[in-house]
Amino acid sequence: MSQPPDPRARPPAFFLERQTYRRRRLQDAARLLPVIGIFAWLVPLLWPRSGEEAPLMGSALVYVFTVWILLIVAGALLSRRLTLRDAAEAERGLE
């Protein structure tokens, strides 16, 4: 249980610490994840719907599920690094 550093201990720095900076970027990544998901899953809208060009169901299935699995893995990795304590700290601090 790490306490957040006491802000009175030293004058506020202009740049964030390296660690804090990394955490902020992780949060950005977490925010981006659903956007990537929406984009990737709306790609099938671009596919031709009938005729010769239309992709086979098998490959469509594989595409949708692959995106899904990748997102799950990315989400799991992100959430392991991203604790809510950091979040609370970030929300209150100077973002």
Add this chain to the structure above:
Amino acid sequence: MISFNGLVAICLAYVVLLFAVAFTADRLARLGRGRWLRSPLVYTLSLSIYATAWTFYGAVGSAVRSGLEFVAIYLGPSIVMFGWWWLLRKLVRIGRSQRITSVADLISSRFGKSNLLAVLVTLLSVVAATPYIALQLQSVTVSFEVFGASTTAGAGAEARASNSPTAFWVALGLALFTVIFGTRNLDANERHHGVVMAIALEAVVKLFALMTVGIFVVWGLSGGVPETLARIEASELGQWQIDGGRWAGLIFLSGAAFLCLPRMFQVLVVEAADEDHLRTASWAFPAYLLAMSVFVMPIAVVGLDLLPEGSNPDLFVLTLPLSQGAEGVAVLSFLGGFSSATSMVIVAAIALSTMVSNHIVMPLWLRLTGGRASISGDVRNVVLTARRVSIVSIVLLGYVYYSVSGGGAALAAIGIISFVGVVQVLPSMIGGIFWRGATRTGAIAGLVTGSVIWLYTFFLPSIGLPIFSETLMAEGPAGLSWLRPQALFGIGGIDPMLHALLWSLSLNSLAFFGGSVLSFPSPVERLQGAQFVNIFQHSGGPRSWASGVAQTEDLLIMAQRILGPQEAIALFAREARAQGGRGDLPEPRPDFLETLERELAGSVGAATAHAMIGQIVGGTSVSVQDLMAVADESAQLMEYSARLETQSAELSRTARQLREANDKLTRLSVQKDSFLSQISHELRTPMASIRAFSEILRDSGGLSEAEQSKFASIIHDEAIRLTRLLDDILDLSVMENGRVHLNLREGRLSEVLDRAVASAAAGEGKGAMEIRRNRATEDHAITTDLDRLAQVFINLISNAQKYCEAARPRLTIRVQDLGESLAIDFIDNGHGIPREARDVIFEKFSRISDQKAGGAGLGLAICRQVLERLGGTIAYMPGEGGAAFRVMLPRGAALAAAE
């Protein structure tokens, strides 16, 4: 072939298992030992009530009918979970810190505790959930029938199902389970450990069941993954042929419904034990959904291949293993469907009953009883009863809908209708937590608009005939073709779901926005808005809700401050003994907290006590409502103390007045004594000389003529003096009693002064005093009792003659016009009156010195009385050289009042 009875036995055994799990979990939680019950895994699994019987059975049917579309229903919630950082985190934090108990509560709290909004959301949710519950009952009944009908699986099952008693018994059983575990205890945070544990178990069961069927199909029937893929591509579903609008629409709809469904909100926000669980669920729940859907397509394709033409694709999950003789797999699959249905109904019933009892029954009850519910146990029972009745009614409503509608429609269609209805809450919810400008008016406008359009374009058309005729559907109401339910504004040819979703949500959002922009929020709304939108600035960091000794210490510290150290420690020790524990710190169990709250309430008021304990134990922030209650209380306290203060001030004022009155009485008594002694003295002196000289006249014979005459004149003089004295006394007492008659006349001030000067000079006879007057200033018309006024002036002039010790005595009479009144000053050039005597000169019998005592000391007293009657004043003016008196005389108007 397993018998129908065997199946019932399996179900009963399964239900008993659920009871046991729920009971044990509840018990452990009450003993405070159930921390592992609240792990991220349990949280994730409890979210799985999203996957109901609709998805368990219906996904395969949907895959058969429209290809990959079924996946969209899972993709929406996955996106929402991936985006937890944006939305869910905030929602859960708000839910925790504001003690939100349902969607309706969230919306109503955000918009200033508006009960109207809560009722709207509740009604919408109940209307939308009823067909959904009917759907669950249908699926359980139909799956029962599949086993009953054995070989002719699927085909005719539905028709028989609608009039079988199975649905009724299932509904009853579910209602019973929900009543027992959903209303077991009345937790302020509306958390149900037993129920959550049971649905987590059910989540495992249904996932396991579906996976088993999937594995059986892929590896048992098709021979591996590549073969299955080949089979899919070879089948009639082999091509990507999805309507793009429906694909995007369903992803959006399912994501939105995931947030707005009352049962999802219940597990997602209300039952959330720890915000941190979201972190795990954010990827684990999509993984669960993926696992639930990965085998759907293979099952659909293989089912189409192997089962006879015309089989119900909604039941492939069940009929496929059954037709292949894998009875064990089929029974497992049946249990999976059974658990999906039951868990959904249970949680939906709990969520809806919370809303119904909190927002409809309780307000009504409180209004009917006139808010007489002062005893807490009283309300508790009412709430519990309301919950139980609501649960039973909601489940039975679903049953009624099921038996009336006949349960014919395809499973997926009903689910979608319900979804579109429920997402009407979305604009108010999202707008409410991200936009401070959102107002109650806007929320009401949006909700009403969206719900009406949903009912008109989607819900009622789905019921069809008795309400919506075919003519209405084809031509619109009263021939207004632009109002056709499925082609609003003449834009037809769209998929009905997409049509309803598009119009209802867009107009809903528009009304919400417009209403918010045009209206002005009440103060509570604005406060709540700020609290909701800026929740991360307002609430503290994530704390665990788990209870522990640390909290008890905090409570003790707080209690010491309020109750005093000795009392607080004694109270805690007593409670600890009552709980049977060791040490002096009791466990923060509900009964202890209640006791403590009551104790504190005695000192600081109920609302304050509740807020303080909630802050420590619940980790909740103090809501605006709490604050208002606290403010009310302190206002009452302040009013009370202000009243006390006023009373004590009044008392001390009265006491002072009494003291003054007493002093005055004492003074008066002294004055009366001195008056009596004075007067007897004054009367005695002339009487003595009169007696002496009259005795001389009587007794001594040889008195000369001159002597006789001298003595007689002395007697005469003394008698005159006596008469004058008596006249004065009489005069004074008459005037003091206010019975004097004033003879008002008009006259001129200068004439009165002339008369006074003349008569004073005559009376004194010396004429030695010089009197200075300025006749030009004296010429004023006055209306007053001229004789009395002259008497005052005479008195003042003769006083000056008597007491002025200057070698060349001089009296200046000065008249000033002060507007309303005239000031007449009499200033001599003597020594004046010593400071200490100035206070008493206007009192009766007060004489400054005895040297030239010519009168009885009544002169100035009489002057004061006269002027009082005439509406004027007389006062001594210090600092004028000699003795100076100022007579203030009104110009005449004040006299009438004095009369």
